Amino acid sequence: MTTNLDRWRGTCGTCGAPILWATTRAGKPMPVNPEPAPERGNVLLAVQDGQLVAGVLRRNQAAGAHDAGLVLHTSHFTDCPHADQHRRSR
Numbered sequence: 001m002t003t004n005l006d007r008w009r010g011t012c013g014t015c016g017a018p019i020l021w022a023t024t025r026a027g028k029p030m031p032v033n034p035e036p037a038p039e040r041g042n043v044l045l046a047v048q049d050g051q052l053v054a055g056v057l058r059r060n061q062a063a064g065a066h067d068a069g070l071v072l073h074t075s076h077f078t079d080c081p082h083a084d085q086h087r088r089s090r
């Protein structure tokens with residue numbers, strides 16, 4: 001089964017990069033890079049109840065998911081060139 005993610009595609013509001021709009025388990029919107037990042041990814045995407053849910057994994061969880069052959073992604077917040085506009089406070 002292939003998952004059609006088109007309905008969650010969008011663009012980053014600050015840098016214009018293509019992203020997927022996922023929702024965290026806390027219910028907050030989170031931009032995710034659409035390209036899988038097998039090496040450094042820590043975001044596991046899953047479609048649940050018609051929503052694209054992003055689970056952020058701890059480092060050891062991400063390693064386990066990687067070993068299990070799951071496709072991991074990265075948060076666009078991590079490498080948006082304008083990330084400072086997402087995170088104004090330090």
Ligand SMILES: [Zn+2]
Nearest residue numbers: 012015080081
């Ligand atoms: Zn961006």
